[in-house]
């Protein structure tokens with residue numbers, strides 16, 4: 001199904017309802033968001049108001065605000081909306097290619113960590129649907145499989161919006177990679193029973209000290225990995241590193257409606273919290289797989 005987005009309001013809605021999601025893809029949505037904003041504005045100040053709304057549509061994945069800020073800064077002297085539209089469209093096409101190349105490089109670097117007979121656990125969706133190209137964490141898995149390594153994959157359902165059950169399962173199936181889905185609460189069980197020996201997940205924002213925000217449940221998986229002596233890797237492009245944030249405690253976490261947990265709680269939302277992300281402290285992370293190579297903490 002194709003979604004045609006023609007207005008900034010529609011772009012904001014698509015970002016907030018997760019029709020477009022995943023940190024790298026949100027960066028691209030930011031540029032297209034600026035383009036539709038320029039197209040739908042009658043004055044430059046209206047364009048700026050839309051731009052800020054797009055920038056702040058989701059707070060945790062840094063790629064969205066970073067891309068909007070970067071592009072606005074680049075064209076700060078241009079106030080002609082027609083000229084801006086051309087430039088923004090060109091930027092978007094260019095960034096599409098960049099994203100694809102980045103995720104393919106991440107996949108190739110990450111695959112060097114994977115050995116035949118590895119069993120890899122991943123969380124949420126970090127494939128082509130979140131990044132273009134092969135993906136980040138899921139890209140590493142795909143690339144290893146395409147290289148002929150005999151690997152097995154476990155992936156989480158990813159409560160409450162089921163990015164694993166709906167998206168990761170689809171991508172694994174399309175790539176013909178045999179994989180097993182589990183609920184998040186089974187992660188301890190599969191680790192204790194030695195069904196996985198590596199974890200690779202993506203990231204939404206990485207602080208200067210290496211603390212990492214990612215889909216809710218990631219911290220729990222990282223703690224269990226450490227307890228079970230299983231290496232835990234983050235795969236993400238350099239655009240997900242945030243030089244302005246020193247540590248995880250400064251990363252803003254998005255809280256979503258309690259409705260997403262179950263519509264039957266609609267009347268009772270004050271008793272629900274639904275954080276979309278959590279923070280994994282650096283001490284649980286074995287390394288960062290980026291398009292520039294694999295980094296340990298001191299290299300950050």
Ligand code: MRU
Pocket residue numbers: 018021022023024123124125126127130131136163201202203204214215216276
């Ligand atoms: O709420 P989402 O679906 O946008 O969250 C995405 C994630 O947290 C992913 O796990 C991911 O690691 C970042 S995108 C490759």
